[in-house]
Amino acid sequence: MVTGTAVGSVRSVPRLVIAAPASGSGKTTVATGLMAALSARGMAVSPHKVGPDYIDPGYHALATGRVGRNLDAYLCGTELMAPLFSHGARGCDIAVVEGVMGLFDGAFGEGELASTAQVAKLLRAPVVLVVDASAQARSVAALVHGFVSFDPEVRVGGVILNKVASDRHEVVLREALEATGVPVLGVLRRAAPVETPSRHLGLVPVAERAAAAVAAVEAMGAQVAEGCDLEGLVALACSAGSLAGAAWDAGEALASPPPPRLPSPSPGAALPEPPGGPGGPRPQAPDGPAVAATPVKKAGSPVVALAGGAAFSFSYAEQAELLTAAGAEVVTFDPLRDEELPEGTSGVVIGGGFPEVYASELSANEALRKRISGVAASGAPVAAECAGLLYLCRELDGMPMCGVLDASARMSERLTLGYRDAVAVSDSVLAAAGTRMRGHEFHRTVVEPGAGASPAWGVRVPERRVEGFAVGGVHASYLHTHWASAPGVARRFVERCRTS
Numbered sequence: 077m078v079t080g081t082a083v084g085s086v087r088s089v090p091r092l093v094i095a096a097p098a099s100g101s102g103k104t105t106v107a108t109g110l111m112a113a114l115s116a117r118g119m120a121v122s123p124h125k126v127g128p129d130y131i132d133p134g135y136h137a138l139a140t141g142r143v144g145r146n147l148d149a150y151l152c153g154t155e156l157m158a159p160l161f162s163h164g165a166r167g168c169d170i171a172v173v174e175g176v177m178g179l180f181d182g183a184f185g186e187g188e189l190a191s192t193a194q195v196a197k198l199l200r201a202p203v204v205l206v207v208d209a210s211a212q213a214r215s216v217a218a219l220v221h222g223f224v225s226f227d228p229e230v231r232v233g234g235v236i237l238n239k240v241a242s243d244r245h246e247v248v249l250r251e252a253l254e255a256t257g258v259p260v261l262g263v264l265r266r267a268a269p270v271e272t273p274s275r276h277l278g279l280v281p282v283a284e285r286a287a288a289a290v291a292a293v294e295a296m297g298a299q300v301a302e303g304c305d306l307e308g309l310v311a312l313a314c315s316a317g318s319l320a321g322a323a324w325d326a327g328e329a330l331a332s333p334p335p336p337r338l339p340s341p342s343p344g345a346a347l348p349e350p351p352g353g354p355g356g357p358r359p360q361a362p363d364g365p366a367v368a369a370t371p372v373k374k375a376g377s378p379v380v381a382l383a384g385g386a387a388f389s390f391s392y393a394e395q396a397e398l399l400t401a402a403g404a405e406v407v408t409f410d411p412l413r414d415e416e417l418p419e420g421t422s423g424v425v426i427g428g429g430f431p432e433v434y435a436s437e438l439s440a441n442e443a444l445r446k447r448i449s450g451v452a453a454s455g456a457p458v459a460a461e462c463a464g465l466l467y468l469c470r471e472l473d474g475m476p477m478c479g480v481l482d483a484s485a486r487m488s489e490r491l492t493l494g495y496r497d498a499v500a501v502s503d504s505v506l507a508a509a510g511t512r513m514r515g516h517e518f519h520r521t522v523v524e525p526g527a528g529a530s531p532a533w534g535v536r537v538p539e540r541r542v543e544g545f546a547v548g549g550v551h552a553s554y555l556h557t558h559w560a561s562a563p564g565v566a567r568r569f570v571e572r573c574r575t576s
Contacts, residue, residue, distance in 0.1 A: 088316070088318040088319070089122065089162070089165040089168055089169075089170070089171050089316075090169070090170045090171070090310065090313035090314045090316060091122075091161075091165070091170065091171040091172070091173060091199060091201045091313055091316045092110075092170075092171070092172055092173065092201060092202060092203075092204055092309060092312060092313045092316075093126075093173045093175055093192060093195070093196040093199070093201045093202070093203045093204070094106055094107040094110065094172060094173065094174050094175060094203075094204050094206060095175035095178075095179040095192045095193075095196070095203050095204070095205055095206070096175065096178065096179065096205065096206040096207070096208075097178050097179065097205070097207060097208075097219060097223060098177070098178045098208075099177050099178065100208070101206050101207065101208040101238060102206050102208060102236075102238040102239070102264070103174055103175055103206050104132055104135070104174060105238075105264075105296050105299065105300075106204075106206045106236055106238070106262075106264070106300060106304075107132075107136070107172055107173075107174035108132075108135045108136060108139050108174070108293060108296045108297075109139075109293075109296030109297050109298075109299050109300030109301075110172050110300050110304070110306075110309065111123050111136055111139035111140050111172050111297075112139035112140075112293050112294065112296055112297025112300070113297045113298075113300045113301040113304070113306060114170060114172070114306065114310070115139060115140050115141065115297075116297060116301070117306070119169040119170055120142075120167065120168045120169045120170075121139070121140040121142070121168060121169070121170055121171070121172060122140070122142060122145075122164050122165035122168035122170070122171035122172070123136030123137065123139065123140045123142060123143075123144045123145070123164075123171075123172060123174075124136075124144070124145050124146070124147050124161060124164060124165075124171060124172070124173040124174070125144060125145070125146050125147070125173070125174050125176070126146075126147050126148070126173060126174065126175045126176040126190075126191075126192045126195045127146065127147075127148055127176035127177075127190065128146060128148050128150075128151060128495075128516040128518070128556060128558075129146070129176065130146075130389070130390035130391070130392075130428060132144070132174060133145065133146060134289075134389065135289065135292070135293055136172075136174070138289055138290060138293045139293045139296070139297065142164075142168075143164070143393045144393075145160065145161075145163075145164040145392075145393055145394075146392060146558070147160060147161060147173065147195050147199075148190060148516075148558060149182075149189060149190045149194055149195060149198070150182075150183045150186070150189055150190035150495050150514055150516075151190075151495075151514050151515070151516060151557070151558040151561055152558050152560050152561040153561060154189075154194070154198055156324065156560060156561070157195055157198040157199065158198055158199060158319045158320075158321060159321060159322065159323055159324035160324045160394070160560060161173075161199055161319070162319060162321075162322075162323035162324065163323040163324040163325065166323055170310065170313050171313075173195070173196075173199065173201065175192030175195075175196075175203075176190075176191075176192055177191075177192070178192075179191070179192050179193050179203065179205070179223060179230070180192075180193045180226060180227070182194060183495050184494065184495070188227075190495070193227055193230045196230055196231075197229050197230060199316070199319065200316055200317030200318070200319060201316045201317075202231050202232075202233035202234075202312050202313070202315055202316060203230060203231060203232045203233060204232075204233065204234045204235070204236055204261060204309065204312070205220065205223055205232050205234070205235050205236070205258075206235075206236045206238055207219065207220065207235055207236070207237055207238060208238050208239050209237045209238060209239055209240050209245070209249055210238075210239035210240075210241070210266060213245070213248045213249065213252070214248065214252040215252075216237070216249050216252055216253060217252040217253050217255055217256050220232070220235055220253060220256050220258055221255075221256050224256060224258060232258060233258075233259075233312045233315065234258060234259050234260070234261035234308070234309070234312055235253060235258050235259070235260050235261065236260075236261055236262035236263070236264065236304060237249055237260060237262065237263045237264065238264045239264065239265075239266045240263050240264065240265050240266060241265075241266050246263050249263075259308065261304060261305045261308050261309055261312070262300070262303050262304030262305060262309075263303050263304075264299060264300075264303045264304075265303065267299075324394075324560065326394065326397040326398045326400070326401035326563070327401040329398065329401075329560065329563040330398065330401055330402055330563045330564075330566065330567055332563065377403050377404055377405045378403070378404050378405070378422035378423065378570060378573035378574055379404070379405050379407055379418055379419070379420040379421050379422050379423075379573075380399050380404040380405070380406050380407070380421075380422065380423045380424070380425060380569075380570070380573060381407055381408075381409050381417045381418045381421045381423070381424045381425070382396060382399075382406050382407065382408050382409070382425045382427075383408075383409060383410075383411055383424070383425065383426040383427060383429075383464065383467075384408040384409065384410055385409075385410030385411065385412050385413065386410075386412060386429075386430075386434065387410075387411055387412050387429050387430060387431050387433070387434040387437075387438060387463070388411060388426060388427055388428070388429035388431070388463055388464070388467075389428075389429050389430075390427050390428030390429050390461075390462070390463065390556070391425075391427040391428070392558050392559070392560070394558070394559060394560040395425070395427075395558075395559045395566070398559050398560070398563055398565075398566035398567075399425075399566050399569070399570060401566070402566045402567045402569075402570040402571075403570055403574075404422075404423075404570045404573060407421075411426075411438055411441060411444055411467065412434060412437050412438065412441065413441075414441075414444060415441060415443040415444050415447075416443070416444070416447060417444070417447050417448070417451065421451065421456075422456060422457075422573035422574070422576065423451075423456055423457040423458065423459075423505075423549075423569060423570075423572065423573040423576075424448060424451055424452075424456070424457070424458045424459070425458075425459045425460075425464075425569075426458070426459070426460040426461070426463070426464030426467055426468070427460075427461050427462075427463065427464055427556075428461055428462040428463045428464070428518075428556055429462075429463040430463065431463045431466050431467050431472060431477075432466065432472065432473065432487050432520075432521060435472045435473050435475045435477075436475060438467065438472075438475075438477065439472075439475035439476050439477065442476075445476070445477065445478045445479070448467075448468075448478045448480065449478050449479055449480055452468070452478075452480040452548065452549065452550050454549075454576070455548055455549045455576050456549050456572075456573070456576040457505035457549045457550075457551075457569050457572040457573055457576060458480070458505075458549055458550045458551070458552075459505065459506055459551050459552075459569060460550070460551070460552040460553070461552075461553060461554070461555065461556050461557065462517075462518070462519055462553075462554050462555075462556055464552065465481075465485075465523060465544070465545075465552045465553060465554055466485040466521060466523065468480040468481045468550070468552050469481050469483045469484055469485045469523060470482060470483060470484050471484045471485070472484075472485045472486070473485070473486050473487055474486075480550060480552075481528070481545055481547075481550070481552060482528075483523050483524060483525055483528075483545070484523070484524055485521055485522065485523045485524075486521065486522055486524075487520060487521055488520050488521055488522045489520070490520065490522075491519075491520055492517050492518070492519050492520070492554075493517060493518050494516070494517060494537075494538060495514065495515070495516055495537070496514065496515045496516065496517055496533075496535050496536070496537060496555055497512075497514055497535070497536040497537050498512070498513055498514065498515055498533040498534060498535050498536065498543075498555060499511070499512050499513075499533065499534045499536070500512075500513070500532070500533060500534075500546075501530070501531045501532065501533060501534045501542055501546070502530040502531060502532065502546040503546070504532065504546035504551040505549050505550075505551050505568065505569055505572045506551045506565045506568060506569060507562070507564075507565060507568065508568075511562070513533075513555075513557055513561065513562055513565075514557070514561065515533075515553075515555030515556055515557045516555070516556045516557075517554050517555060517556070518556070519554060523554070526541075526543060526544075527541075527542045527543050527544060527545065528544070528545035528546070528547055529547075530545070530546045530547055531543060531544055531545070531546065532544025532545055532546045532551055532552065532553040532555075533553055533555060535555075543555070549572060549576060
């Protein structure tokens with residue numbers, strides 16, 4: 077069995093990046109199936125996903141039995157990609173990283189930033205290109221040659237051919253690819269697709285599918301085990317370069333001093349220009365003294381209630397890890413089923429998900445809605461992102477919600493999607509005014525009004541606007557943020573839990 081090693085500050089976990097020329101080529105099937113197939117052979121597999129997506133990591137977690145983790149160079153900065161990877165891959169035999177979109181596609185207008193290619197280079201990892209061969213034959217060689225030669229720093233170490241029609245089709249494809257020098261490491265035949273239902277924002281999350289999701293992952297694993305050269309893929313993973321530097325650690329991140337904040341904007345003023353551009357230093361909430369690198373959990377630690385379950389399944393694992401490192405006891409609750417918040421709740425965090433799908437059930441849980449409203453009214457900290465924002469509104473599609481915000485929410489035909497560069501407009505439980513953060517929006521809903529008298533963020537791209545609500549102890553916004561990019565957010569939130 078291959079085992080990842082750590083020598084001094086250099087980590088060498090065998091790893092592969094599963095990429096494709098475009099979305100819809102079969103990356104998720106291959107990546108998830110490879111994770112499942114290797115796990116079935118007794119390997120400890122570390123699952124990762126390039127980009128901000130919350131749904132694919134849920135399937136990865138089912139395949140490996142480990143938390144699926146995101147690697148997003150836009151949200152977290154390029155300098156955190158290797159440390160976050162090493163944190164997730166600690167103790168594993170091999171890591172599989174699923175890419176996003178096409179290999180070279182990244183943040184719009186930002187060159188290679190946040191692309192699969194950039195992350196592969198930062199991880200010194202070989203790339204396996206998944207090619208949909210259903211509508212081509214000899215032309216596959218030109219396609220692969222183009223991807224191999226486009227950026228010499230990206231090492232495409234193999235190809236997996238997907239949706240191959242027949243033995244004859246496979247022979248033609250293999251013969252064509254011989255001229256590229258890129259080995260074929262797998263062939264998946266055209267077959268009935270694995271049952272992975274989708275809806276308005278992509279795949280249905282694992283939390284909503286239970287047994288069906290387990291069956292889908294097993295089917296992907298069987299498909300990859302049958303059609304791919306697992307030994308060849310593991311050997312390629314072992315050729316990855318060593319990574320210098322320490323793995324990310326939540327306690328150490330909290331102990332790092334924050335950079336200076338930007339000038340505090342007012343809601344009607346132009347947003348300040350941040351220093352450094354896309355490659356510049358990452359922001360943190362400037363909020364006072366650092367905590368110890370390895371904080372001791374004491375009796376009486378503030379309880380932070382973290383929403384979970386089918387309606388609120390979107391969160392990055394590092395968020396709970398940072399809250400814990402800051403001294404909180406993080407307890408998950410399910411707004412669909414629990415009528416009470418966890419005992420001793422001092423603060424509430426409600427992340428993303430699909431409350432619009434479960435609006436009637438959420439509305440019917442009047443007892444919990446009243447509890448959350450009471451926590452907010454007491455001044456205790458409540459942080460809500462996207463789905464959480466909708467839940468805190470007065471109503472969602474006409475059904476009563478928590479009523480914390482004097483705003484209404486509804487479904488929309490329009491998809492809002494993309495990265496956002498934001499600056500905190502108002503002091504809040506998460507950030508001091510002037511703190512810069514990057515976020516991501518992904519929804520088909522509208523909140524009216526879109527911002528309160530004290531907005532949460534001034535958004536820079538794609539257009540300048542204010543967004544969200546920062547009132548009392550409540551911070552509610554459409555922006556999904558990755559707290560590893562700004563550990564001070566967790567520290568500030570927990571300190572508010574202690575004092576509210």
